[in-house]
Amino acid sequence: MSKKNNRKRYRLEEVRPAYEEAVGTEGGTVEFEGKNEKIYTFPHPLFMNDEQQEAMDDASSKYEICEVLLGDQYEEFVADGNSLDDLGMLFGVISRESQEKAQKVRLTRH
Numbered sequence: 001m002s003k004k005n006n007r008k009r010y011r012l013e014e015v016r017p018a019y020e021e022a023v024g025t026e027g028g029t030v031e032f033e034g035k036n037e038k039i040y041t042f043p044h045p046l047f048m049n050d051e052q053q054e055a056m057d058d059a060s061s062k063y064e065i066c067e068v069l070l071g072d073q074y075e076e077f078v079a080d081g082n083s084l085d086d087l088g089m090l091f092g093v094i095s096r097e098s099q100e101k102a103q104k105v106r107l108t109r110h
Contacts, residue, residue, distance in 0.1 A: 019105055
């Protein structure tokens with residue numbers, strides 16, 4: 001006779017919300033203000049989909065990286081005189097901070 005499996009399991013649907021709460025994002029995006037108080041968004045580093053991550057991996061310059069991050073907002077971002085370097089630094093800070101915060105996430109077994 002087999003033993004009953006009493007081990008508790010994690011619920012996959014609880015993972016993303018726990019991480020979103022820990023890093024302070026909703027919907028997996030980062031919102032920031034550029035010049036002229038214009039609001040822009042980019043995908044949070046922890047929540048990029050496969051296509052976005054692949055595009056980031058293939059990007060070889062700050063121009064390509066920022067274009068991947070901003071998508072359709074890229075041309076307007078540049079035309080408004082915003083700095084690609086500043087965007088890169090913001091992305092870097094968010095990446096580092098989110099890694100630190102993500103290490104503190106604890107999931108409940110059910």
